[in-house]
Amino acid sequence: MSTSFLATELDGEVVLLDVPEARLIQVDAWSRQAWEACEGRTTEEVAAVLRAPAKRVREALQALAGTGLVSEDQGRWLRAALRWV
């Protein structure tokens, strides 16, 4: 499957390569948790999973959406496909 993002984990930190944009994106631990928990869920559901304030979760997911790593469809978050290297 063709993916737009390559991902690597270095000492627990994640760095992504956005291939079409030729840019690197460093994802902090909190954003990574939000990203991992968001698939098919609403912001409130993600907040419940992470036991975190919904406002903080929404901010993290919106930041990730700005990079194209997630998208929102009818209130539910969808993750872009990654290829880990």
Next chain:
Amino acid sequence: MAAGGAALGVIPVGARAERLLSLPGWQVRIAAPEPVAAPLAATLSAIAVAEPLPPFEVSVSEDGRQAAGTAEGRLLWSVALPRSGWLPLLVGQVGATATALLRRLLFIHAGAVAVEGRAWVIIGESGTGKTSTVALLTRHGAAYLTDEITLLDPAAGTALPFPLPMAVKPWTAEAVGPLPEGSEVANEGSVRFYLPADRGAGPTSVRAFVLLRPGGRPELKPLSRAEVLMALGQHHSSLRYPHRLEDAFAGFSRLLRGARCYSLTAPSPAAAAELLTAAARAS
């Protein structure tokens, strides 16, 4: 493949020369006026490339003001040459060409030395003291790998020598003092091209990547591998070439996992070299 550094010189008519350098891994043909061809050939003659590259030609106009590089029938670059500083410009163009032609190895615009059989890769922007630091480390017993272009084999986790001579600028000479044992192969403008005698002979396992940041109090401190990868994205490396983007990302990740990473601040190249020498001997 011919022996490294062998040069066949042909001067057909007038002062124009053609030289064929059969370097290990790379054939470079120089067609230029003799006063240009001779120092350029001398400067390039120690190069060895661990990955075979397609033949390359540098041609310089008869008036010495224009130069072009071609490979596989394609014009790769064309530059106007200044009256002074043309040799560093041409050497830089040839070095950059080698990095662009690589298909398997990766490169970083970085200096590198081997200390006790392990490579230390020193990453810094132009003017941050890479050459001075490398020269000082070499003078204190490290083996010279490169002062500008570090070649890396991600599959093996090694750095490979790319022994262009060090480009010693006036401020480099001032910062370094006596250069390591070696020889001056050419000079032009204000730059001396100096080849240290003690050079790494082959692949060297990478011990550390060091981000060199001039100024501040002397400090060598651990840096996360992710931070170094992000820095490589802003630095001149194989990540700059679109056709290498994905394999460079994967390759640098692999290399970083097997190495230590540091940030180095120092008020002078001497202080930087002192910190690196101590760290390398302690590790």
